[in-house]
Amino acid sequence: MPINGRQLEVSPRHETAVDVLRNELGLTGTKLVCGTGVCGACTIAVDGVPVASCVLPAGDLEAGDVVTIEGIAADGELHPVQKGFLAHDALQCGYCTPGFVVEAVAFYSRWRAERGMARPERQDIARALAGHLCRCGAYQGIYRAVADACAGAFDAGEVAAVRPDGEAKVTGAARYTTDIHVDAMVGRIIRSEVAHGTLVGVDAEGALTLDGVEAFLMLAKPSERIRFYGQPVAAVVANDETTARLAADRVAVVIEPLPSAVGADECQADDAPDVHGWWIPPSNNEAPTLPNVRRKNLVGPTIPAAPFSWRVDRRLARAGDDGRLIEGRWDTAVVSHTALEPHAAVAEWSPDGHLTVHLSTQGVGPNREELAEQLGVPLENVEVVAVHVGGAFGAKQSLGVEAVAAARLARLASRPVRVVFDRIEEMTVGGNRPGTSIDLAIGADNSHRLTAMKVRSVADSGASAGSLVASFLPRFVYPGAPRSLLDFDAVSNAPPGTAFRAPGGPPALFALEGAVEELAEKIGVAPIALRRSWNRRPLRKAMYDWVEGHPLWSTRVAPGGGRHRRGVGVAFGSWFQGHDPTAEVTVEAGPGGIRVVAGVQDLGNGTRAMLASAVAESFGVAAASIDVVIGGSRHGRGFMSSGSRTTSSLWPTARAAADQAAKSLAEQLPAVGLEGATVTDGGVLHADELLTWDELLPRLSRVVEKATRPPDHRALTRLPHRIGGLRFGRGLPESAHVVEVEVDIRLGSVRVLRVDTALAAGKIHAPEVARSQVYGGVCQGLGMALHEERRIDRLTGAVLTTNLEDYRLAGIGDTPEMQVHFIEWGFEHAAGGGTGLAELGIVAVPAAIAGAVAHATGVRFRRLPILPGEIVEAFG
């Protein structure tokens, strides 16, 4: 078969093309994600036509001229489309990127043949790329990359890649956990197929007698309570995927069923069983769950009620009497993280007992410690590696069963073992943001001041707890007035919720910002003016000023009565800022160049680009010349990439390590004849001549300097000191969005035309990847607002949205035009002057979109997602 221009002799053992490419030919640039031809990550070109190789008969590889991602730049010269992806930062985690690139290259060829150098419109690109999904939300860059490539911008010459790992990602060379040891033994997790029960026993006899089955182990304890469909029970390992699946099917799991309650309403019903008991559920937040008060399955409040809440009720009652009260219930659906790279681990033991686990994780360091503890292995014998991670969004923090199972099975089998969730597992137990039902009331006095706020959130948490919806953002964003903020978790027989980018934030602001808009309308005050009087912090004021100066907002007009109605909405968000004080970065510099090393990982958020920029700035050299080495626990003490802490923890630390390295290099200068030289910006000043480090390094000996995170100048906050290693810093970063939508009231569709964002997160150290983070936050927030909803069967507890057509991620055609405006002052007290923004970028997006839909339709939808059926029903 001719693949990428080479004739290969293969008699396929697999049925579909993707399995042949990946497992027999080792062409792992082609990714298997949905397995049902929906997401496009496995796209290859056969005779120039892009096709989904996950549903393509293997025989078709012999029928035509096949080009995979590895064949696009086979001669070493990047295709203009690939250069466009690098220059416009059209990728984040990169897992969908090979599929997009193969498709876009085919589009480029057709476009050039038919339209020459014309620049394609967004619609042209959207239609051609409609069969691809990107969970990170890199679509804005993809539009620009493809359009510019078609128009000839990258036909010749080099481009400056935004990301140090960009080239590996656009060529398919980047190897993710799922791409390591594709020939390893395959471990498969056996899971509960009931929602609630007690494990009686497991009979593995039928599996262990199969040819090719190596070992079996229990993951649950005898008599363990099963609380959700999909709960791990046991695991098997076999020579290949088919045998492992067959073996798993033959393991008989006996569970004594108990009456179950699936979902928040069900578990609160009078006749619901006691799901919770004395068990302490895992956290769906980043703070650990603590033993808590429970009334049957309703657990909480997460944070104890404030005293004097009777004052709140009294004030709200008065506001109600005066007609200045808004109260109601806002609901949001459960949404699934849906990283395109599933949870995956590949474990290998060396003969001397050293364990290496490749793991798709947000924290190689913390996961290493947990793994060593769980396995009872000395920490120094364990290494966790995550060179590339195909998306996480909060769901790859705590050590997963895949890592433990792979390590234990590999020990039993004495061979490397891979455990990779299939898409059904990933969509079932791969993580979800709990749904919420938020009762909220706010009242104003006759001067329009906020008099009281009451928020009671019940999270649809499945088998988890600890939600912080009411008691987090509503505490801070409109300060002053007394408030009662209570969070409860309805613990039920559904898969546990997990921290998901800004846990609790988007639902809280959907309710709160929606209520503020409703109140402004009710009492006849301009909505920004009302907010101005409620939150006067300087950065907030800058947000209000930005929105009021935005032409979309200042010129917004009534939507009219036609079929297509345009509306403009705004919403404002805040988030905390903090850092990990133990963050550690090493900088090495010498004749071999400059290298920055840290025991952290890049989930697609741009950690590598950010580290390179910090070191490059210190030395005054090009960021592209910095070698960035991360993605393994051996690279130093690491921390979790979560809580928007990566940049705030690493940038000042890398900068400090680089400054120290420059200083110790400077100590060598007298010895090379540069007596009296002084270090300055961009190099060394000697005899009034500026010598760059690029010139000097070949003459000096290598230095290695390690730094830990310098402290903030003012570190006092009222927030608890540390959660999960995160130290909260002073001041709240702020966000604002101006959104324009068009609603088709007859077909119920909502098109988000534009989302402009202002962010105040201090100094933006790496603007391109920071922008990409915001674009991604907008795309994910758009999905929450309009499309995403995990559905579950209430009887069995089985998740129903197990594929990427039933679970609906926003596609390229749904992507609005976006702009990001950074306000860079306000965090001078923080080391480096900047904060993180990953969560800030999503937190107010659903609220702003809902506001725009309300403006367009005159209907305030109080449930997310706002689906076509609901819009059409509202108009009869």
Added chain:
Amino acid sequence: MIRPGDVGEAVAARGAYRAGGTDLHARRRLGLSDGDIVDLRALEELRGVEADAGGARIGALTRIATIAGHPAVVEGWPALSLTAGALATPQIRAVGTLGGNLLQHNRCPYYRHPGFTCYRSGGSSCPAREGDHRHGVIFDLGPCVAPHPSSLAMALMAYDATAVVSGDRRLTMSQLLGDGSDGSRHHRLDEGDVMIAVELPPALLGERAAYLRATGRALAEWPIVEAVCRLRLAGGSTIERPAVAVGGVAPVPLRLNHVEEALAGLGAADLSGQEEAAALSTTEVTPLAMTGHKVPLLRNVVLEAVRRAVEGDAGSESAIGELGL
């Protein structure tokens, strides 16, 4: 893997027929299909479009993208080409076939979930009826509540097209797919029945057509409700020979005869008449607990399809054939 060399061998072979493989391989990966594959793709006589004044014959193995872009189909049977160009994604249209699209299995999440059995997978219940059926039918015609997934079947129904099956049998779309009363079947072909082609009657001179699907996302989503309308305007102003078919609402695609009767003879500018005709689409609905939202949507989608057909605006929002895919 069995690779028959002609239709006779294919009829004799036992296993799961594979055309493009896009549905079959998705189901095999889910464990919903196993055993031998009977690969039909070498049967060249099942591939291609022939069209003349007497009608058109489209081979069952003809790819969806080919149908969407074939000049004779675009010219003579535009409701079919528009529908073909709007379904699924470019990658699927490039591989998926006419026969495979008509005979694909149900897309119900319960049917596709290995943890459930239902009427369609040999069980004796419909877990969606008692469970989550938000994407289900509003014409409750049988035990299974999932809508039929084939948009092409809906379009072909609007043309009174005929499926040609091995043994020289000719079936209408209703005969091919049944009436929804048998929940255990995705179609009415039996083991050993090979679809050969679809035959379309002569093109209607001056046909105006539109295809429309209501979806949440802009592109690449299964329709909540879909409709196709074809008609022509006598004297440029009077609706003549209208045909309306809808999908997403019943276990089989439906032809809406009563809507067609009401449309016939209406003026092109008679908006209220067209609105009344479209409203007839919902007179016989029997929505389920969670599918009520589809009722107004059906009426609106039908009306919009009629309006676009009358106005000669072929449904630009869904036409995806511009670049040849």
